[in-house]
Amino acid sequence: MNTPPDVILVNGTILTVDPSDSIAEAIAIRGDKISAVGDRSFIESLAGPNTRRVNLDGRTVTPGLLDAHAHFSPSQFNRPDILDLSYPHVKSIKDVQEAIARRAQEVPPGGWIQGRSWDEGKFAERRRITARDLDQVASEHLVWLSHTTGHYGVANSAALRLAKIQRETPEPPSGTIDRDSSGYPTGILKETAQDLVTALLPPLTQAEMEWGMREMARRFNTEGMTGVKDPEIYDKTWEAYRAVLAGNELTVRVFTLWYGGRSIDEARALIAKRAAMTRPYEATGDDRLLAGGVKLYADGSGGARTAWVYDDWNVDFTGTDAGNRGYPNIEPDTLREMIGMYHDAGLHMGIHAIGDRAIDLVVDSYAEAIRRNPKHGLRHAIIHANIPTQHALEVMSLLQRDYDAGYPEPSATFTWWIGDTYAGNFGARSRRLNPFATFQRRGILWANGSDYSVTPFPARYGIWAAIARQPALGVYSDDPFGREECVDVKMALRAVTIWAARQMFLEPKIGSIEAGKYADLAVWDRNPYQVETGDLKEMRCELTMFSGKIVFQRDTQMKID
Numbered sequence: 336m337n338t339p340p341d342v343i344l345v346n347g348t349i350l351t352v353d354p355s356d357s358i359a360e361a362i363a364i365r366g367d368k369i370s371a372v373g374d375r376s377f378i379e380s381l382a383g384p385n386t387r388r389v390n391l392d393g394r395t396v397t398p399g400l401l402d403a404h405a406h407f408s409p410s411q412f413n414r415p416d417i418l419d420l421s422y423p424h425v426k427s428i429k430d431v432q433e434a435i436a437r438r439a440q441e442v443p444p445g446g447w448i449q450g451r452s453w454d455e456g457k458f459a460e461r462r463r464i465t466a467r468d469l470d471q472v473a474s475e476h477l478v479w480l481s482h483t484t485g486h487y488g489v490a491n492s493a494a495l496r497l498a499k500i501q502r503e504t505p506e507p508p509s510g511t512i513d514r515d516s517s518g519y520p521t522g523i524l525k526e527t528a529q530d531l532v533t534a535l536l537p538p539l540t541q542a543e544m545e546w547g548m549r550e551m552a553r554r555f556n557t558e559g560m561t562g563v564k565d566p567e568i569y570d571k572t573w574e575a576y577r578a579v580l581a582g583n584e585l586t587v588r589v590f591t592l593w594y595g596g597r598s599i600d601e602a603r604a605l606i607a608k609r610a611a612m613t614r615p616y617e618a619t620g621d622d623r624l625l626a627g628g629v630k631l632y633a634d635g636s637g638g639a640r641t642a643w644v645y646d647d648w649n650v651d652f653t654g655t656d657a658g659n660r661g662y663p664n665i666e667p668d669t670l671r672e673m674i675g676m677y678h679d680a681g682l683h684m685g686i687h688a689i690g691d692r693a694i695d696l697v698v699d700s701y702a703e704a705i706r707r708n709p710k711h712g713l714r715h716a717i718i719h720a721n722i723p724t725q726h727a728l729e730v731m732s733l734l735q736r737d738y739d740a741g742y743p744e745p746s747a748t749f750t751w752w753i754g755d756t757y758a759g760n761f762g763a764r765s766r767r768l769n770p771f772a773t774f775q776r777r778g779i780l781w782a783n784g785s786d787y788s789v790t791p792f793p794a795r796y797g798i799w800a801a802i803a804r805q806p807a808l809g810v811y812s813d814d815p816f817g818r819e820e821c822v823d824v825k826m827a828l829r830a831v832t833i834w835a836a837r838q839m840f841l842e843p844k845i846g847s848i849e850a851g852k853y854a855d856l857a858v859w860d861r862n863p864y865q866v867e868t869g870d871l872k873e874m875r876c877e878l879t880m881f882s883g884k885i886v887f888q889r890d891t892q893m894k895i896d
């Protein structure tokens with residue numbers, strides 16, 4: 336005799352995202368797993384005297400949404416306790432100055448004032464912040480404000496002095512000290528040049544790190560989200576995750592990537608230390624925390640115009656940043672060798688590549704490593720993959736077909752949240768950004784990520800952005816990206832459910848609503864398959880289940896008995 340379910344959800348619309356995208360009416364849950372999916376009378380017939388019943392009352396259920404790329408663990412550029420300078424909290428450099436001036440009243444002179452998430456694309460002044468702007472309001476303090484992309488930031492003069500950054504200071508490898516026409520540092524530091532200042536910031540304590548993770552898990556759950564791929568962790572991050580897991584407070588599944596360094600020596604050291612325990616299929620803690628692989632950076636950012644491209648970057652959409660084609664983050668031959676080493680060690684890799692030239696380098700290096708050592712199923716990823724060439728698309732589809740590797744992990748919300756900055760910098764190339772329809776035509780699977788805190792994390796924004804391709808403000812045009820590369824809501828939902836689950840190596844266990852999978856579910860106030868595109872952005876999560884337990888419930892009339 337079958338044991339009756341612990342809980343049934345009835346009287347709703349269940350978007351299962353199973354292989355045939357079938358739609359059901361009810362779900363039965365036993366323990367932490369889905370035990371049955373079907374029509375209402377069938378599921379009702381399974382209930383026993385102790386079965387709890389959730390009356391969905393016409394609401395829609397999706398699998399718990401996943402984020403294939405979010406900086407979930409707190410770091411210097413996303414920690415939740417520093418000044419949030421994101422739009423619409425601040426709309427101008429003047430607003431930033433006011434926020435700093437207020438903080439300067441609270442922090443003793445000589446102390447640090449840190450902020451995050453500013454974006455000049457949304458400032459009324461339409462320019463970057465400089466040290467001079469900061470000196471006007473906080474000359475006695477040390478100020479560091481990281482940009483929303485995390486690829487550049489700005490220091491005030493006191494912080495520049497402390498970091499010994501002067502006119503004579505040479506550029507560090509793969510970094511830029513931005514300078515005025517007479518060669519003096521403006522305060523803007525790009526890529527590795529940021530380290531000159533950030534190395535001096537007080538480090539996060541273990542308690543702050545754990546608090547940040549618990550806080551993020553809670554916030555994810557309020558958005559119907561139950562899983563994340565955290566693309567850059569270190570020993571301390573792993574220990575903090577283990578502590579939060581042990582306290583039973585990790586209410587999202589976290590798939591982590593170790594930061595893989597910039598040199599052969601670093602690769603060798605990481606392999607020696609972590610290769611044996613970094614096996615995505617051997618999870619710890621009930622598939623809740625996985626040491627999944629390695630993250631590398633091939634290039635910089637589309638916001639800072641440091642990503643590595645074939646043709647000069649643009650300025651203000653039609654202008655040219657003459658001679659600037661960005662640069663690689665790691666010397667290409669070294670990167671190729673590191674990729675080979677990690678591949679041979681059996682490690683899954685995710686490599687950040689934004690520019691077309693960097694993406695070509697990454698996919699060709701993957702192909703080379705796999706040809707030499709044909710391991711199947713490591714699912715190596717191209718993180719962001721913003722403007723792939725035809726060649727890169729060809730290699731991705733072949734790698735996916737033959738080796739289960741070469742998966743793009745883009746962020747649909749780039750064309751929205753940083754879409755104005757992006758349109759200005761990419762110029763005519765903007766139409767090639769995030770080519771989701773091309774992916775679909777070529778049979779390329781992709782997994783969507785928010786890249787939080789680069790863009791806001793709620794996955795509903797990613798679903799909307801993949802369909803709308805609309806910039807936040809429309810500074811250069813309402814439609815700089817074109818509509819040719821839009822996909823429909825079914826594809827957009829797959830990219831934040833089953834395809835993202837694949838890139839966490841968890842697709843047999845999560846990512847769709849099917850019997851035998853974990854009961855990770857989100858209940859919504861509307862059916863995303865039926866509403867207008869614009870309404871997707873406003874979807875409201877009303878209840879979230881994780882491993883069969885309710886981890887979030889909005890104050891609604893939904894009846895649970």
Ligand SMILES: [Zn+2]
Nearest residue numbers: 404406566786
């Ligand atoms: Zn990222």
